[in-house]
Amino acid sequence: MAIGSVVERGTFLTVYDERGRQITVVPRGPSGVLNGYTANTVSIRRGFFLFTYDERGRQISILTIGC
DSSP states (O other): OOEEEEEEETTEEEEEETTSOEEEEEEOOTTOEEEEEOSSEEEEEETTEEEEEETTSOEEEEEEOOO
16 A cells, blocks of 8 residues: 555654555654655654655665764
8 A cells, every 4th residue: 555645643644545444553753754655655854863754654764964
């Protein structure tokens, strides 16, 4: 199932498939910012870190960015 859209709601991101059905909810946190999403991943920037989640809401990577 591919990611169709992501909606920010408070400190969470709600992930929908291409038919508009909710797939999962990912915690954004109070200081997190949606960095972007693809058909398979959602990326959230928190401070100097970029967290990437798959379409099921499982964290798949953490990347350190510009200090």
